[in-house]
Amino acid sequence: MFRRLLGCVVLLATGCADDPYEPGVPLMTGASEAGGTSDSDADPTGNGPTEGPETSGDSASQGTSDDDATGSTGGDEETAGTDDPTGASESDGGDPLCYSEPLDPDADISDIVNSYGGAGFQDAVIEAMNRRYPAGAYLLDAQRDDPYWSQFSDPNSWEGMVGWLDTLVHEQTHLFNAYHAIDVGQSASLYMREDLILYLPPEQGFARSQILADLPPALAQSIYADTYLTGDQGTRGFGSLLDETSCYVNEVPGMSVFGEYFGGFGLSLRDGSAAMLVFLEFYLRRARTQDPDFYAWAQSQPAYVEAVQLLWQRTQFFYEAVADDHPSLGISDGEYRAEAELEANLDELRMFTGVGLQAGPCIDP
Numbered sequence: 313m314f315r316r317l318l319g320c321v322v323l324l325a326t327g328c329a330d331d332p333y334e335p336g337v338p339l340m341t342g343a344s345e346a347g348g349t350s351d352s353d354a355d356p357t358g359n360g361p362t363e364g365p366e367t368s369g370d371s372a373s374q375g376t377s378d379d380d381a382t383g384s385t386g387g388d389e390e391t392a393g394t395d396d397p398t399g400a401s402e403s404d405g406g407d408p409l410c411y412s413e414p415l416d417p418d419a420d421i422s423d424i425v426n427s428y429g430g431a432g433f434q435d436a437v438i439e440a441m442n443r444r445y446p447a448g449a450y451l452l453d454a455q456r457d458d459p460y461w462s463q464f465s466d467p468n469s470w471e472g473m474v475g476w477l478d479t480l481v482h483e484q485t486h487l488f489n490a491y492h493a494i495d496v497g498q499s500a501s502l503y504m505r506e507d508l509i510l511y512l513p514p515e516q517g518f519a520r521s522q523i524l525a526d527l528p529p530a531l532a533q534s535i536y537a538d539t540y541l542t543g544d545q546g547t548r549g550f551g552s553l554l555d556e557t558s559c560y561v562n563e564v565p566g567m568s569v570f571g572e573y574f575g576g577f578g579l580s581l582r583d584g585s586a587a588m589l590v591f592l593e594f595y596l597r598r599a600r601t602q603d604p605d606f607y608a609w610a611q612s613q614p615a616y617v618e619a620v621q622l623l624w625q626r627t628q629f630f631y632e633a634v635a636d637d638h639p640s641l642g643i644s645d646g647e648y649r650a651e652a653e654l655e656a657n658l659d660e661l662r663m664f665t666g667v668g669l670q671a672g673p674c675i676d677p
Contacts, residue, residue, distance in 0.1 A: 409674050410674040410675070411674075412673070416443065416444050417444055421444070424439055424440045425573070434456055438452050438456070441566070444569040444570065445565045447506065448481055448562070460483055478563040478567040481559075481562050482566075488501075492509065496511075499514045499515075500551055502558045502619055504558070510622075512551045512554065512613075513551065513613050513615070515550075515551045516610070517606055518603055519547045520545075521542060521546030523594040524537060526597070531587070531648070531651060536583070536591075550616070553591060554620075557585070557623050558619075558623060560584035560588050564582060564627065564631070565635070568581060569634055571640075580642065580645070581641040582636075585630075589624060589648075589652045590648055590651050590657065592661075593652060593657040600663065600664075610664075611664060617666070621665045621669065624661055624669055626673075628673040631649075658671065
C-alpha cells in the first residue's frame with residue numbers, strides 16, 4: 313500500500329544571544345538566556361502542510377520543516393538540565409559514555425490494545441506510548457490539541473494506528489519544535505526528551521542543496537535527496553537540517569516500540585534517520601572545507617555541537633535498543649547506515665563535536 317504523507321513547513325526568524333563554547337569541554341544541557349521573541353498568536357507552520365516522500369511499504373517517510381534559536385534546556389518548565397546529555401549516569405548503573413533513555417518495548421499494553429477505539433483513542437495512544445517510550449508520550453500529550461493529530465491517526469484500529477505512528481511523531485516533533493520556541497521566546501527548539509530540549513541560533517549556513525553533488529550517486533538519487541536537497545527545501549540551512557533530522561530520529565522509537573503490531577511487508581522507518589545523518593556529515597564536510605567562517609561560528613555554538621552529538625547517539629541507541637529487532641521497519645537503511653559509518657564521514661562528526669563518536673551509542677574516551 314502506498315500513502316502520500318503531509319509534512320509541516322516551519323518558518324521562524326527570531327534572534328538569540330550567542331553562548332561561548334570551548335571545544336573539548338564536556339557538553340552541558342543547561343538553560344540559556346534567550347534573545348528575540350515571536351508573536352504567540354502567529355502560525356509557525358507558515359502555509360500549512362506540504363507533500364513529502366511516500367512511505368508505508370515502499371520508500372521514504374514524511375515531513376518537511378525548518379526552525380531556529382540558541383542554547384539548551386532541561387524540559388518544558390525551563391528548568392536546568394542534566395550535566396550528562398547522554399541520559400546515563402554511574403549512579404543509576406548506566407555507562408556515562410553511552411547514550412540511553414527510558415525505553416521498554418516489552419511493556420504490557422494488551423489492555424490498551426484490546427479496548428482500543430472510539431473517542432478516547434488519543435488517551436490510549438499516549439498511555440501505550442508512556443509505557444514503552446515516555447519521551448514520545450510527553451510529545452504527543454503536549455500536542456494533543458493540534459488538528460493534525462487526528463489527520464495522522466486511525467481511531468478505529470490499533471494496528472492501523474501503529475501504521476501512522478511514524479508520521480504522527482515526526483510531524484508533532486516539527487510542530488512542538490516551532491510552538492515551544494515561540495512560547496519561550498526562542499528562535500527554534502529541538503525536542504528530544506521532556507528534560508532535554510535544545511535551543512538553536514537563528515537559521516544560518518549555506519543552502520543544503522550544495523551537498524547534493526558531493527553525495528555518492530545512489531544517495532544523490534534517493535527520495536530523501538530529491539525531497540530535502542532540491543527545490544525550496546534545498547535552499548534551507550544548518551538549523552533546518554538539524555530540525556528535520558530530529559523528527560526522523562524521534563519517529564524511530566515512536567513506531568518501533570510497537571513493532572510487533574506492524575503488519576506491513578516493508579517500511580522505511582530507519583531509512584530517514586540514517587539518510588539525514590549522512591546529509592549532516594556531508595554538510596559539515598562542505599562547511600569545514602568550503603565555508604570555514606561559518607564552520608567556526610557553528611562550532612562555537614554549544615547547542616549546535618550538542619545537537620550533532622545527540623542526534624547521532626540517540627539514533628544509534630534506538631537502532632540497537634529496538635528498531636533493529638524488526639527487519640520490516642527498514643528498506644534501504646543498510647546502505648545509508650554503511651555510508652554514515654564510514655570513518656571519513658564519521659570523522660566529520662568527531663571533528664565538529666570534539667567527541668569520539670563511534671558506530672553505536674557510545675563515545676570512545
